[in-house]
Amino acid sequence: MSKTNNFVFWGxxxxxxxxxxxxxxxxxxxxxxFFFSLYKPELIQNLYQNLDLTEMYNNSKLVFFGVYGxxxxxxxxxxxxxxxxxxxxxxxxxSRPFSSFVAKQISKISYYTLSIGLLSYIAKExxxxxxxxxxxxxxxxxxxxxxxxxxxxxxxxxxxxxIFKKGVDIQNENDLTV
Numbered sequence: 001m002s003k004t005n006n007f008v009f010w011g012x013x014x015x016x017x018x019x020x021x022x023x024x025x026x027x028x029x030x031x032x033x034f035f036f037s038l039y040k041p042e043l044i045q046n047l048y049q050n051l052d053l054t055e056m057y058n059n060s061k062l063v064f065f066g067v068y069g070x071x072x073x074x075x076x077x078x079x080x081x082x083x084x085x086x087x088x089x090x091x092x093x094x095s096r097p098f099s100s101f102v103a104k105q106i107s108k109i110s111y112y113t114l115s116i117g118l119l120s121y122i123a124k125e126x127x128x129x130x131x132x133x134x135x136x137x138x139x140x141x142x143x144x145x146x147x148x149x150x151x152x153x154x155x156x157x158x159x160x161x162x163i164f165k166k167g168v169d170i171q172n173e174n175d176l177t178v
Contacts, residue, residue, distance in 0.1 A: 005094075013089045020082035027075040034068055056135055063130060070123035071143050074116055081112040098167040106164050110157035117150030 029048030036043055041054040051071075057064040088105040124144040127137045 009089070009094065013086070016082060016085050016089060020079065020086055023075070023079040023082055027072070027079050030072055030075050034072065037068075051139075059135065063135065067123070067127065067130075067137075067140065070119060070126070071140070074119055074123065074143060077112055077116045077119070081109060081116065084108050084112060096171075098164065098171045100168055103161060103164040103168050106157065106161040110154050110161050112154075113150055113157055114154030117147050117152075117154050120144035120147030120150060123147075 026048075030051070033048055033051050037052070037054060037057065041052075041057075053064055053068060056067065084105055088102065088109070092102055092105075093099070121144070124141075124147055127135075127140055127144075130137055
């Protein structure tokens, strides 16, 4: 592999780590917000992203836990997605990229991405329906505005994972014949 490709790979590895750390901070902040919204709601305006759903909690606990459950699940899945990307980049041997480990990790990445997209889409539709019942939800759109992009990206990554699985099979077949 050339020095330029190696430099780009390590640059992307560092970017993946930075995104992973940012997503972990976001997930951690949302978890802290969740517990503060239950036990000390008056402090929420000083916490992460000012995510104040106390009015929703007061009106319907079921809606509050459902919406916050979507927010937390999507946030944690995004962190898991980038952890899988980091594991893949750290362990992958670029001189022999077609290995069963790489194929499994790319499959995992596609499943995480598709799950994030589908959950985001379901949450977006649910929250839009909650607006008809008088809930204020316009500040929540940032958590699932990219649902369709994740669904499309998950489908593309799944196709790449399928190609990698076939590449692993062909490489194993070639190794056996030589």
